[in-house]
Amino acid sequence: MTDTDVEVLWRPDPTRDNGMLAFRSWLREERGHDFASYEDLWQWSVSDLEGFWDAIAAYFDIAFHAPPSRVLASSAMPGATWFPGATLNYAEHALRKGADDDLAVIFHREDGLSAHLTFGVLRTRVAAFRAALVSLGVTSGDRVVGLVPNSPEALIAFLAAASLGATWSSCSPDFGARAVADRFTQISPTVFVAVSGYVYNGRSFDTRPVVEEIRSQIPSLRATVLIDYLDNGAALDDTVSWSSLMSSFAGSALDFTPVPFDHPLWILYSSGTTGLPKGIVQGHGGIVLEHVKMLALHSDLGPGDRFFWFTTTGWMMWNYLVSGLLVGTTIVLFDGSPAHPDLNVLWHLAEQHRVTYFGTSAPYVQSCLKEGLTPSSRYDLTGLRVVGSTGAPLTPEGFRWIASAVGKDVQIASVSGGTDLCTAFVAASPDRPVWLGELSCRALGAAVEAFDESGTAVVEQVGELVITAPMPSMPVYFWGDEDGSRLREAYFETYPGIWRHGDWIRITSRGSAVIYGRSDSTLNRGGVRMGTSEFYRVVEGLEGIEDSLVIDTSGAGQSDGELLCFVVLSPGVALSDVEPVLRAELRLNLSPRHVPNRFVAVTEIPRTLNGKKCEVPVKKILAGVAPERAVSIDALRNPAALQPFLDIASG
Template sequence: METHHALWNWSVEHLEKFWESVWEYCEIKSVTPYRCVLEERKMPGAKWFPGAMLNYAEHVFRNERSDRPALLFRSERVPYREVAWKELKEKTAAVASALKKIGVKPGDRVVAYMPNIPETVVAFLACASIGAIWSSCSPDFGASSVLDRFRQIEPTVLFAMDGCQYNGKELDKRPIVDELRKNLPSLKKTILLPYLREDVQATDDSVLLWDEIIQEKAELSYEYVPFDHPLWILYSSGTTGLPKPIVHGHGGILLEHLKSLMIEENITKESTFFWFTTTGWMMWNFLIGGLLVGATVVLYDGSPTYPDGNALWELAEKARITHFGTSAAFINICMKLGVKPKESYDFSDLEAVLSTGSPLTAEGFLWVYENVKDDVCLVSCSGGTDVCTAFVAGSPILPVRAGVIQCRSLGANVQAFDENGNRLINEVGELVIVDPMPSMPLYFWNDQNDERYLDSYFDTYPGIWKHGDWIKMDEEGGCVIYGRSDSTINRAGVRMGTSEIYRAVEAIDEVLDSLVIDLEMMGKKSFMPLFVVLQPEVALNEELKEKIKNAIRQKVSPRFVPDEIYQIEQIPKTLNGKKMEIPIRKILLGFPLEKAVNRGSMANPEALQFFIELSKQLASSEQNRLSNH
């Protein structure tokens, strides 16, 4: 095939042949043969490679070697550390043995409240090796947000640390760990890592210390599981209810990550692969996939701007990173700080800069080429926790165009649809997937009759996956993501349901009702306002603003503290009492009023006036910003 577009066309038209070729090219090992590639092209419910029995962790450790490390690690506390393949395998075997002694079996859930450190990788690989199901939250999540996730899946074992450091500040996490243990009745044991201090002691018989369990020598063995046996549970929040526990399978993730990293991103056994992420973002799971290829994976724990904006660029030189993964938010911060990494660091090993989390603007592209490296391959990509991969990404054989994502991912039949299900070219529409992908969710945990699953992706176009992003695509598949088409909050790639923020805010006595809107969209300044209706006679002052922000900081995450808080008289609602998040988002983004909202479906159309006026103010300030820029 002469062009990438021709290859993509073949990959979606001959879906089964394409994924069979990925299986063969990436040398997937199964102890039993598969009966067929795909039983039927349908969504949801696609059955991939039935009959295959395999293990994710075995595909990691088949890459073991002595001449290159498996992991490189740096944090605000640890200057630099290498983890050899031999050490990674021995510790994984020891932790897997300890889990078996506790009684953990295939299908049991094991959870982690841990930062992005080598011990977390060990714990995950140990779970994968025995067929246990992994799930993690990062330490920036408050106790209630963690419990909203972990309680749903009833874990047997909790991995946790005593504390961590962020932006130079030591954070004692023991009170949160105690709260998790108290409110997760299914736990048999907690495995505690002394990370902040060395003198941590087990408080009772249900606590095991990390340093003790890794002392035991054990042989690493693998539990072979069906292709669709659960590997991990990730979480994506909608606008109502608890976070959705998304279950991904061993085989689907294995195949998808090998395809993405090995074939599309050209990551090899000689590559050094980094992505700035926490353990609460799907990019952590994607990053660990670098071990499947045999690459050296680089972990960083801490603030990306501590002690200054050069922290990660210094690491890129030190670790000789070949593929530097980050977010559009980090690139924007570097631009604002006036950082010029290439003047201070040697990036001769750097082949690619990868960006995700939110749309990367043309200015962001320009900054990378002017201030990092002028011959690097800059890849902007977009996907989701829902599939733990990218739908649209890049290719080393395609030209890079500022502000544009190069192409659709191989095997991902991505289209832009209008509201009637017609395909659009060079017009903004809903991002949809019209054929199944191996890493689509197996199901949501405890989702009766797949009700939430169907409602999340298939309620608009039956049998076709609607992702919730606005996309504009050209004839060759080059595209621009314009932000969320739904009302989910997206802060630097981590998505949070508005319901979690409402629970924190509306628990405050002074607050009667609230509305939060994420105004991140391509070409506009990112802005997340919170609107509150207060008790009679209560006025919004700085003290109350700080009280609201602290509630979000502690119960949800510091990441989701609003940029501004406004007091309003009433929240716009539908006739059946639902908060009108999407119409208000459209109004504030500057959509024509008649295309943003149907006043006839509102209980209180007079509530719109405040947002119409605010939209004019935001548009004016945006115009001034662009003029000054």
């Protein structure tokens, strides 16, 4: 296909320089690589891994305390060995860019509390909490965990831990005690940083009972640091006050402990839909390299920009957001509900703080569309250059809404990746057009392909999303997985030596891509495969439908299974009112094969703590798998939502 076959919503401004073009110019002048197009650059980046990642390290002046003996000692997956012999520190890179009076952090809480931290102030506070951690006995290799909202304190605690070579892990304070304990008990932390309460959707919540329950289950703890986050004097026995520690160690010197390239930086978690969540360990060096590449080149961020992504500390996008500091960008932290008092709150935030890059989720965009919001007519968004979207496939209607309601000159950066690598590997680039419904490119250094059933790379066909070459931010290991068997099972069983991510993807002949949702929940009817995202786009676009879940039971051990659609209806709407329209729209927009055998009304759709629909667990339950084997109840936001599916399975 050519550009004219698919509608182009945005094109790069040929008069404006950007980070990707500057990198290509540097490659030409310093390394003798002259690439005529982005696609040529991408091809080189995945075929000459050592040349590309060495160039990234040199271009961004990565501060190695001990130099590497080479770039890539082994390219096996799993088991690739990056930058052997090198030592560095993530926190050093995060805090080295800005001058003392440059703005590092803008914080905004839904109740109006706000703060601005310069790089100088941030460095001072990190130094103080670093010294406090040392006083509590924390050393390199220890784990520091946080039950914290998206706040300056969370950022400071993380950077202080990283500066020591301690490993950070965090959960959002809206997680239940069991869900947090399931994560933190695995990694035996020494210090627990927690808030006494938080605000959300106009209400205040006391988290002290949760903190008590969590720490009672972690015998390895030496100390609990309590943040009086609501400033109401809340205290808790046998804890140390954040404010008193910061006062006691004010004026401490900032230092950074050099650690090996793959030294654990943080531990993220799988969604935990079956069994305990897996602890995904990522290293200092891999994250530094991957994030400077994505943020400075693909996102075109640098000093003077303001980078926002709506997230909590329980989602990898928080880790990605705070890495904006690596490239000298001001990061914008928001804590609260994206819909309080209404959906305009984040667009107002973008106006207030002159946000350059506004990141959100595809469901939020869809909600704004359904509400008929037009942010550009209500707010001054002239500072906005990019709207990023992830978490689910962005529908073509979502693309159109951003172009019309936010701004035709705003780049739409629909991206896809995963917690597993803490990055996007199908993304956008400031020198690539935005085609309707498509992700603009495969990210540099990410050898993403679509595999057919025979394991052959295909173009213009839907296939399994695989990564055929190692990336530095791939997991160093899973926590507690001594023999690596769980890591191999998670990604490398289907195609030995090749990462299978679990999504359906179509790579276009232009090098752009379309994501179709999880490959293990894909609808396969009469040999026609379709991602669930396409189905939801039709169903949830109709008036009267609040939410939906589609399950193809023929893929759950039943060769003659049914296609079932569960819908959450708007108040006052009956299933009989909407079912004829649903059937007609699905037949028209998808295919007759994709009209469900049955529609079932439910009160809510089961979701994980991270907000993902529980497609695969429900599919297993409907296939007769015992619920305790199909899903970890503590990994669910709304466990009671499983009951209708259990009733169907038992009936």
